[in-house]
Amino acid sequence: MIYADNAATTKMSRTAIDAMLPYLENGFGNPSSLHTIGQRAAEALSQARATIAHCLGCRPDELYFTSGGSEADNQALLSAARAGRARGHTHIISTAFEHHAVLHTLKKLEAEGFQLTLLDVHEDGLITPEQVAQALRPDTCLVTIMYANNEIGTIQPIPEIGALCKEHKVPFHTDAVQAVGHLPIHVKEQNIDMLSLSAHKFHGPKGVGVLYARKGLPLYPLIEGGAQERGKRAGTENLPGIVSMAAALEESCAQMEAEAQRLSALQTQLIDGLSAIPHAALNGHRTRRLPGNVSFCFEGIEGESLLLLLDDRGICASSGSACTSGSLDPSHVLLAIGRPHEVAHGSLRLSLSRHNTQEEVDAMLRDIPPVIQQLRDMSPVWRDLQKGVRSYVIQ
Numbered sequence: 562m563i564y565a566d567n568a569a570t571t572k573m574s575r576t577a578i579d580a581m582l583p584y585l586e587n588g589f590g591n592p593s594s595l596h597t598i599g600q601r602a603a604e605a606l607s608q609a610r611a612t613i614a615h616c617l618g619c620r621p622d623e624l625y626f627t628s629g630g631s632e633a634d635n636q637a638l639l640s641a642a643r644a645g646r647a648r649g650h651t652h653i654i655s656t657a658f659e660h661h662a663v664l665h666t667l668k669k670l671e672a673e674g675f676q677l678t679l680l681d682v683h684e685d686g687l688i689t690p691e692q693v694a695q696a697l698r699p700d701t702c703l704v705t706i707m708y709a710n711n712e713i714g715t716i717q718p719i720p721e722i723g724a725l726c727k728e729h730k731v732p733f734h735t736d737a738v739q740a741v742g743h744l745p746i747h748v749k750e751q752n753i754d755m756l757s758l759s760a761h762k763f764h765g766p767k768g769v770g771v772l773y774a775r776k777g778l779p780l781y782p783l784i785e786g787g788a789q790e791r792g793k794r795a796g797t798e799n800l801p802g803i804v805s806m807a808a809a810l811e812e813s814c815a816q817m818e819a820e821a822q823r824l825s826a827l828q829t830q831l832i833d834g835l836s837a838i839p840h841a842a843l844n845g846h847r848t849r850r851l852p853g854n855v856s857f858c859f860e861g862i863e864g865e866s867l868l869l870l871l872d873d874r875g876i877c878a879s880s881g882s883a884c885t886s887g888s889l890d891p892s893h894v895l896l897a898i899g900r901p902h903e904v905a906h907g908s909l910r911l912s913l914s915r916h917n918t919q920e921e922v923d924a925m926l927r928d929i930p931p932v933i934q935q936l937r938d939m940s941p942v943w944r945d946l947q948k949g950v951r952s953y954v955i956q
C-alpha cells in the first residue's frame with residue numbers, strides 16, 4: 562500500500578512510540594500528585610513543555626496542552642472574541658478557506674453578533690498582507706489566518722501579516738496544524754500571538770495538541786475543572802501523548818530541512834507528471850506550498866470514484882471534497898480559489914511524508930493517468946466535452 566494521505570494523519574514514528582511507552586507503564590503517575598510517582602510525571606510534563614517551547618521559539622509557560630488542533634483553534638478564537646467583546650470590539654478577520662475548526666467557530670461567533678470579514682483567496686491559493694490591511698477596523702478584535710492550507714498546501718505570508726497586526730495591536734492567531742514540524746516556525750520572529758498545532762500531523766499520536774498564546778493575552782478555558790495548564794485547560798494531562806508529541810516534534814524539526822528538500826523533488830515529479838494529463842490543473846501556487854502537497858483538479862471525473870479506483874490499486878489518497886450528511890458538497894477550499902462546482906468535484910490530493918519513496922512516486926505516476934482515462938471513458942460529461950456540447954473549464 563502507498564499511503565499518500567499525510568495531510569489527514571501521519572503514521573507515528575518509532576521515536577514517538579518509544580517515548581510514549583514508559584508513561585503507559587511505570588510512569589503512569591498524575592502530575593498533580595505530590596508523591597514520587599506523581600512528581601516524576603510532573604517532571605516529564607515539564608520536560609515536554611520545554612522541548613516544544615524550544616521548537617516554537619517561545620516560553621514554556623506560553624503553551625497549553627489540548628486534545629488536538631480543533632480544540633486549540635476553538636479556544637484561541639473564543640478567547641479573543643470574549644476579550645474583544647468586553648472592550649466593544651466585535652470584528653474578526655479570517656479567510657474563506659480555513660479549516661472547519663476555525664470556520665465553524667467563526668460562524669458560531671457571527672450568530673452571537675460578531676462581524677466577520679472572510680478575505681477572498683486569490684486563485685493561486687494565497688492572500689496578501691494588503692488584503693488584511695484593508696480589512697482592519699478600529700473594532701477588529703482578532704485576525705486568524707491559517708499558516709498552510711490542508712487541501713492545497715499553500716503557505717501564507719504569516720510573518721508579514723503578523724507584523725501588520727502587531728502594528729495595529731490586534732491579536733493574530735494562526736492555525737499552523739499543517740505547518741508545524743514541516744516548515745520553520747518561530748512565533749516571536751514571525752509575530753504570532755496565538756498558534757494551534759496537532760501531534761498527529763507530524764508523526765505523533767492522535768488526540769493531543771498545543772495552543773501557544775503569547776504571555777499577557779487573555780485566555781479563557783473551554784473546559785472547567787481542576788487547575789491544570791495554569792487554570793486554562795482542566796483535566797488530567799494526557800502525559801503519554803504529550804511526551805510522545807514532544808519527541809515527534811523534536812525529531813521532525815531535526816530532519817525538517819533535509820526532508821523538505823527530498824519531498825520537494827518528489828513533489829515536482831508528481832506535479833510535472835500529472836500536469837501532462839489533458840485538462841488537468843494544479844490547485845494552488847506551484848512553489849509556495851508545503852513540500853509534500855500535490856493537489857489537482859481533473860475535468861470530467863468524480864473525485865470519489867477516482868479515490869476508490871486508486872484504493873483498488875493500493876494508493877491511499879484523498880479528494881478535496883468532503884461528504885457532508887449524505888450530500889456531496891464540493892470542497893469549500895476549491896470553491897474559494899474559484900474552481901467551479903463541476904471541476905471542484907474532480908479533485909485529488911496526494912500528501913507525502915518521510916515514509917514515501919521514489920519508487921512510490923514512480924508507481925503513482927504510472928497508475929494515476931490510466932485510472933483517470935478509465936473514468937473519463939465512462940463519463941457522460943467527458944463525452945459532452947469531447948463532442949463540444951459543453952466547453953472545457955480547464956484548458
Ligand SMILES: *Cc1c(COP(=O)(O)O)cnc(C)c1O
Pocket residue numbers: 568569628629630631632634660662707709710711736737738739759760762768769770
Ligand atoms: C488536522 C487539522 C486540524 C484539526 O486537528 P485535530 O488534531 O485533528 O483536531 C485543524 N486545522 C488544520 C489545518 C488541520 O489540518
